[in-house]
Amino acid sequence: MMNLLKNKKNIYRILFAALVLFHLINFIIWIRRHQAYPLWDEGMHQQLILRYLNFFKTGSFNLYHFLSISDYYPPLYHLSCIPLILIIGFGPVPILLTNFLYGLIGLIFLYKTGKLLKDEEQGFWITAIFSFYFFWNFMLRITLIDAALTSFIIISFYLFLKSDNFRDTKCTILFAVFSGLGMLIKWSFLFFLILPLAIMGIKVIIDIYKQLGSYKKVKFLLYILLHKFLFISLISIFFYQWKFLFIPFLFSIIFGYLIYKMNKNNSINYAVMKNVQVFAVIFIAVIFVWYGFYLFKLPLKFT
Secondary structure, X not given: OHHHHHOHHHHHHHHHHHHHHHHHHHHHHHHHHOOOOOOOXXXXXXXXXXXXXXXXXXXXXXXXXXXXOOOOOOOHHXXXXXXXXXXHOOOHHHHHHHHHHHHHHHHHXXXXXXXXXXXXXXXXXXXXXXXXXXXXXXXXXXXXXXXXHHHHHHHHHHHHHHOOOOOOHHHHHHHHHHHHHHHOOOHHHHHHHHHHHHHHHHHHHHHHHHHOOHHHHHHHHHHHHHHHHHHHHHHHHOOOOHHHHHHHHHHHHHHHHHHHHXXXXXXXXXXXXXXXXXXXXXXHHHHHHHHHHHHHOOOOOOO
């Protein structure tokens, strides 16, 4: 035991485990004493969970009917509550326990993020401070999607940092998958990714521009202007329907491919641009069915 404590890393891992245990015991005590009825959105989310549960009980598995259950909230959070409901029974308790599992995953990746940025000590203190934040604990104790959404944001940021600005292919793929899953918790997930991705995109563009010759710089600037023209035009035409943002997003993929082809001889940016395209394709593939159905009304009725 003494040898274990001599290692500073082990001390903070033990403290992290103790922190999780404290919150688990506190959460179980709270659940046993919790008697309040769900209000407004809480009741609505419980109703959606019940509708998904009843859908699977019918054995129909009609994709159109499945996608028609909710026309605003994507299905991932509600579906993830079903396993514990099947074990415990329907009610707020299995949903709250699912929230706690999301919270636990979020804390683990927050710890890993601090460790990645500096060391185990920073990871522990960031996690400890965050875990006692009032609103975080409040989100864990209501049957809403916020705890799950926050956890997916934390996981995605960790994977983005781990990908080293899209240089690591494996982490880029995981980043794309979890970003897509985050979008299947709620569409507002995207707003939390825009800033770091925009910063990364600008940095890549500047780096590529600096490495091009005079002729290719002109071509590159023309591609940039064309892309921005298409983007602004589409937004101007369809500004009242935000769903058409997916169209310029697809143009962004094409634009990225052009940069990738122009800069193929540079090994670092070659890998980065390749991984950006991998990210875009996987991200769209994960969210395509639900968002394709509701944003573009694709014919997905299979009987």
